[in-house]
Amino acid sequence: MATLGVIGVPMDLGAGRRGVDMGPSALRLAGLGDTLRALGHTVVQLGNVDVPVPEAIDDGVMPRYLEAIAATCHHTAELIRSLRPGDVPLVLGGDHSVSMGSIAGAHRGGRTGVLWIDAHGDLNTPETSPSGNVHGMPLAHLLGWGDARLQAIWGGGALLRPEDVVLLGVRSLDTAERQAVRDADLRVLTMSDIDRRGIGSVAEEALAALAHLDRLHVSFDADALDPSIAPGVGTPVPGGLSYREAHLLMEILAAEANVTSVDVVEVNPILDDANRSARVMVEMTASLFGRSVL
Numbered sequence: 673m674a675t676l677g678v679i680g681v682p683m684d685l686g687a688g689r690r691g692v693d694m695g696p697s698a699l700r701l702a703g704l705g706d707t708l709r710a711l712g713h714t715v716v717q718l719g720n721v722d723v724p725v726p727e728a729i730d731d732g733v734m735p736r737y738l739e740a741i742a743a744t745c746h747h748t749a750e751l752i753r754s755l756r757p758g759d760v761p762l763v764l765g766g767d768h769s770v771s772m773g774s775i776a777g778a779h780r781g782g783r784t785g786v787l788w789i790d791a792h793g794d795l796n797t798p799e800t801s802p803s804g805n806v807h808g809m810p811l812a813h814l815l816g817w818g819d820a821r822l823q824a825i826w827g828g829g830a831l832l833r834p835e836d837v838v839l840l841g842v843r844s845l846d847t848a849e850r851q852a853v854r855d856a857d858l859r860v861l862t863m864s865d866i867d868r869r870g871i872g873s874v875a876e877e878a879l880a881a882l883a884h885l886d887r888l889h890v891s892f893d894a895d896a897l898d899p900s901i902a903p904g905v906g907t908p909v910p911g912g913l914s915y916r917e918a919h920l921l922m923e924i925l926a927a928e929a930n931v932t933s934v935d936v937v938e939v940n941p942i943l944d945d946a947n948r949s950a951r952v953m954v955e956m957t958a959s960l961f962g963r964s965v966l
């Protein structure tokens with residue numbers, strides 16, 4: 673059993689529309705804390721990181737809100753570092769740019785591996801991004817590409833090596849992201865791979881590729897799920913993980929991987945149907961932390 677440090681980051685500064693700032697409330701309301709406690713874990717509620725509202729900081733900095741996002745991620749990383757070694761940070765987004773803070777905070781020397789579960793690549797830089805929204809850029813910055821002001825969250829440069837990252841569930845990449853995947857030789861397990869080989873085989877490949885690392889961070893963007901089961905997400909894309917596929921992925925991670933930090937991001941209650949998407953993400957989190965049928 674683990675001690676889980678739950679941190680909310682109610683930030684939507686990196687997103688193109690409002691709403692994912694309510695993600696931490698939606699996940700808590702859906703019973704996240706009690707569900708994890710019922711599995712026998714110790715749950716420490718660390719509250720929310722302070723996040724400025726966009727209307728208060730139209731600072732003219734491009735990409736939009738970059739400095740406020742960097743400051744929020746910096747605070748998130750500091751809060752995670754206040755946990756004891758061995759405690760598992762569970763960060764509730766917020767848009768996916770919060771992961772620059774959660775992974776920076778979880779990294780404690782050595783090599784950190786990341787399983788990035790997402791419909792998108794999040795591999796744009798300010799130069800390549802079609803939208804200019806930072807939530808499409810966090811993984812690029814963690815790999816050392818893009819804007820030095822965001823890389824300053826972890827002290828500059830690359831925090832992750834390309835061979836220590838696996839993307840899973842991808843079905844929408846921009847042209848420059850495809851090129852970045854080829855250039856960096858990133859392992860991207862797409863929905864086509866899952867359709868052809870099954871989620872079990874794809875999950876095993878992901879875990880084998882990440883087995884050599886000192887710790888493993890799972891970054892779960894709710895938009896990896898199919899919109900039919902999770903309509904309330906930042907950027908819905910058809911053709912995502914089914915309920916059973918996502919559950920099996922979580923069960924395989926719980927059984928076979930040593931997951932040392934997690935974030936659950938991009939739940940958007942404004943687009944949701946009576947908090948259904950947050951409830952699904954709580955169930956996924958429960959499976960990731962060991963709930964099983966037997």
Ligand SMILES: [Mn+2]
Binds near residue numbers: 768794893
């Ligand atoms: Mn994402």
